[in-house]
Amino acid sequence: MFRDNAPQRTTAANPQPETGSARQSGTEHARRVMLVAQAFTDLPGGPAHGPSEIAEATGLNVAVVYRILQSGIPSRYFVQLRGRKYRLGPGAAKIGMQAMVHTPGTETSHPVLEQLSAALDAMAMLWVVSPYGSPRRVLADYAPGRYDLDALGLSADELVAVCSSLRVGPSGRVIAAHLPDPLVDTVLTGDIPAGAGPGVLEEAEDFLASLPEIRNAGYGVGREEIAGWSEVAAPVLWGDAIYGAISLLKPSSLLKDTRGAIKRTVAAADRFSLLVSGGGLPYLAG
Structure with missing residues (x-):
C-alpha cells in the first residue's frame, strides 16, 4: 500500500499531535487570558x-498582560483607550449576550411564578440583572x-424608577449581594428613587451591612419599601454569577408571618436557578 512520507500539513481537519509541553503551554496561556479578562x-x-494594575491584581508579568491585551484588540475583546488603559470591548459584550440569549424565557419562568403566586395569594416576580449604565434590574x-x-x-414614573433600582426592596439587595464589590459601589452612587416607601434602607452603611446577611441566609425580606407592601426575595444564580431574583409581594397587613413565604420563594428561586444552569430537578413548592 502506498504511504505518503511527505510531512503532513497542519489543518483543522488534520491537526498536528500536541506534545505534553505544548498542551501545558497552551493551557497556561488560556489561564492567563482568563485572569486578565476576570x-x-x-x-x-x-x-x-x-x-x-492588571498585572498586580493577577500576579502576572506586566509584559504578559500587555501582550494579552494587545492580542484581544483586533477581535474587539479589549479596547485601548488613552493613557495606556484598556477596557472590555464589544467582542466581550457579544459573548455575554450570546450566553444570555440561551437562558430560559417566560415559557419556563411563568409556570414557576404562577405556582408561587397561587400558593401564597400574592404577586410573584422574576427580576433579571441589567448592566445598562450601572447595575439595575x-x-x-x-x-x-x-x-x-x-x-x-x-x-408610571415612580414605578419605572423603583422597579429598576437595586436600592429599593430585598429583590434589589439580593442581586447586589452577589455583584462584585466595584459594581456595588456603583449602585450606591445612585439616589433613592421617588416612590420608595418608608422602609427603604436609605443609608449606604445599612445597605452594605445587609448584603452579607442576605448571602448567608439565601434570601432577603423588606417591609414597606413600597408603601403598604412587604416583599420576600431570593437569588437566581447561574453558577456563581447572579442572574436575577424571584420575589413575592403582598400587602403588609396580609404578610405578617414571612416563614411560609420565605420557604416557597427560596424553593422557586432554587428551581429557576437549576433551569438557568441547565438542570431539570422537579419544582418543590411545599
Whole structure:
C-alpha cells in the first residue's frame, strides 16, 4: 500500500499531535487570558485599567498582560483607550449576550411564578440583572395573582424608577449581594428613587451591612419599601454569577408571618436557578 512520507500539513481537519509541553503551554496561556479578562470584573475604579494594575491584581508579568491585551484588540475583546488603559470591548459584550440569549424565557419562568403566586395569594416576580449604565434590574416576568402593578400605588414614573433600582426592596439587595464589590459601589452612587416607601434602607452603611446577611441566609425580606407592601426575595444564580431574583409581594397587613413565604420563594428561586444552569430537578413548592 502506498504511504505518503511527505510531512503532513497542519489543518483543522488534520491537526498536528500536541506534545505534553505544548498542551501545558497552551493551557497556561488560556489561564492567563482568563485572569486578565476576570480582572476587569474585579478591579475597582471604573471600567478602564492599565497593564501594571492588571498585572498586580493577577500576579502576572506586566509584559504578559500587555501582550494579552494587545492580542484581544483586533477581535474587539479589549479596547485601548488613552493613557495606556484598556477596557472590555464589544467582542466581550457579544459573548455575554450570546450566553444570555440561551437562558430560559417566560415559557419556563411563568409556570414557576404562577405556582408561587397561587400558593401564597400574592404577586410573584422574576427580576433579571441589567448592566445598562450601572447595575439595575428589569422585570422579566410576573404572575400578578389577584393584584396588578396599579395596586402598588405608584405613578408610571415612580414605578419605572423603583422597579429598576437595586436600592429599593430585598429583590434589589439580593442581586447586589452577589455583584462584585466595584459594581456595588456603583449602585450606591445612585439616589433613592421617588416612590420608595418608608422602609427603604436609605443609608449606604445599612445597605452594605445587609448584603452579607442576605448571602448567608439565601434570601432577603423588606417591609414597606413600597408603601403598604412587604416583599420576600431570593437569588437566581447561574453558577456563581447572579442572574436575577424571584420575589413575592403582598400587602403588609396580609404578610405578617414571612416563614411560609420565605420557604416557597427560596424553593422557586432554587428551581429557576437549576433551569438557568441547565438542570431539570422537579419544582418543590411545599
